[in-house]
Amino acid sequence: MKLREALSCLLMALTYCVCSFGQSPAGESAKVQLPAQENFHLFFLVGQSNMAGRGKVTPEDQVANPRVLMLNKEGDWVPAVDPIHFDKPKVVGVGLGRTFGLEVAAKQPEITVGLIPCAVGGSPIASWEPGAFDKPTKTHPYDDAIKRAHAALEAGELKAILWHQGEGDSNPEKARVYEEKLHALIARFRKELDAPEVPFIAGQLGQFPERPWNEAKKKVDQVHRELPEKIANAAFVSSDGLTHRGDKVHFDAESYRELGRRYAKAYFELQSADPAP
Template identity: 60%
Template sequence: MRRTFLLHLLSVIITTGAVAQDAALPAKDKFFLFLLVGQSNMAGRGVVEEQDKVVNLNVLMLSKEGKWVPAMDPMHFDKPAAGVGLGKTFGQIIAKANPGVKIGLIPCAVGGSPIDTWKPGVYYPATKSHPWDDMVKRVETALPAGTLKGILWHQGESDSSTGLAENYRPKLEDLVQRLRTLVKAPDVPFIAGQMGMFDGVPWNPEKGLVDKATRELAKEVPHMAFVTAEGLNHKGDKVHFDSAAYRELGKRYAAAYLKMTK
């Protein structure tokens, strides 16, 4: 019993120390960076469990302070509710598929943010932030260290209303172009995830429009993919996925990315 306790304590100390300091970085071409953008279902709202606290030294994240540290949930810091998301699972799978490289995740999602807030100079009162401008600063911090390999996007709930849903497609197409221009990678993979399709929680027509726009755009824009959320559960609020669903979403994003880049 005492030995088990000491081993657990040692694990906690090692994990805490690893996260508290800058992680060792590989050469730039061996450090694959992924941008995580969107609203709360990208940031993650799942309950953090023990498995989410385990670090993989080949999967790093850019901390709120702009330091590279081992990835651990919650990765985002947009709201106090931030929890388990899809990013860490995605990073672990991509790292395993690419021996000899490290993965760098750049969390930038903002809970509740409509797509119109992802433009230069736009202020989002709910989080007292500028989603696009804040992301730009973090991208500028991250890019000198590695190579941008993908953009992960999960958003749409805040645009699923009359007057917004009808214009979602051109706004998303514009965002894809602006993000690729920002990271100076016109062909970088862009993966968009589907909003929750939860049993007993019917969609309104506007949510269907946003979903359709995203699906169709993914078929027409080069190097863009759509990830389904079919069969996944919510955490009880009928909006956010539960922890297991976020991990499954991470697997689906990773499968889409590997299929695009194999």
Template identity: 55%
Template sequence: MQLVLLAGQSNMAGRGTVEAEDRVPHPRVLMLDRDGRWIPAVDPVHFDKPIAGVGPGRSFGLALAARDTTAVVGLVPTAVGGSSIRAWVPAGYDSATRTHPYDDAVARIRLARSSGAFVAILWHQGESDGDARGVAEYEGRLRELIARLRAETGAPNAPFLIGELGHFPEKPWTPGRAAIDSIHRLVAATTPNAAYVSAEGLTHRGDTLHFSSAAARELGRRYAAAYARLESVERH
């Protein structure tokens, strides 16, 4: 199985309204459910909060399966809505959900590895770190996280794909979010086998924070396109 780690906060977990197309199973796209079972990947893929909905993970998996008709894709959801990057460290704690995002992700990574090999890590996070402290610490924390997740997945060169935060005309970015975006771009540009995934033009679900269902699906396809570009570079 080609395993894909889905990590970050709410826009990776997905908050789009689940529609009929999001519930159609694909025989070669599976997800690791909250009980550690492989089941058909239908939205919501995540289970961090009761409001989990359509995110980018499933459309990424569908795109991989379409490109390689022999591939069985296994999505490993670990995102936690509202989580700061400070919670994505060993023993890190997210008080709102009373979870340990990083430790819980590691447990699921280790379980999934018995079924295949990790081929990609998708990261969408940063809305919770746009204050002065968060911005000051973010680059170092992100670089450390990339190294730790690559080590845990057993894929030291796994493509690490960093999604752009949503930006909507009705609610311009704060200086802090703009700073986080600059860090995302810098880390993607200076980390081997990493890429920045644009969210340009994507719409929100009405709250000027979370992507709509259509936008989340498109974001997943953009992640897949970035993954394909990295694969092409590696081959050449």
């Protein structure tokens, strides 16, 4: 953890009341003091395993910050400590979400961040359609995510959708229709959540020399890269220089943290680009 993040955690712990800090991966319930709805900024975390996170968890990743919360599996707001996702409990770990939340909270001291983790490892984009069923996790990724998002919106305001997905569509047949499906998904999320202009931020797939990209993965990457040109209030986050954990698929823990910082940077750049009302 960076020194700034550690100091931020300590200072904010003095001004906010939190009854319990260390949380289990499943998100054991803890009583937290929620801010006013307009000061509770929510972020929707969706996609597959590189959004959920597979990095090695350290004690620093489980230091709670009372201004960075997550909606746990049971639907309770608790301090956001890794792992924040619960799609595959045996393998889930550090992801990009917590670092993203810390970065946003540090830059906006007047707000509290609420993370809504909904990623499902291994899910192709077809799983992110209404009614779609994911057999490995026995879940309905889209339907379950929308249900959680609506519950979260009772307490706060949606500020961005964070997306990292595409490995599951990196074959010729699926890649051919990936752009159509992703653009439809963005529109569907925005309509369903009554947030027509909410920022949509997509992260680049891992670029690992040990596993060269095929043409299908290059096509998926192109779709992600072109989002800012084709979709309003969208951003693309590069994975340049990031490394994997040894499996040539998932980022390592430090790369996830760096990815979180890059998503936060993209978020603030989109904010600054918004015209004044």
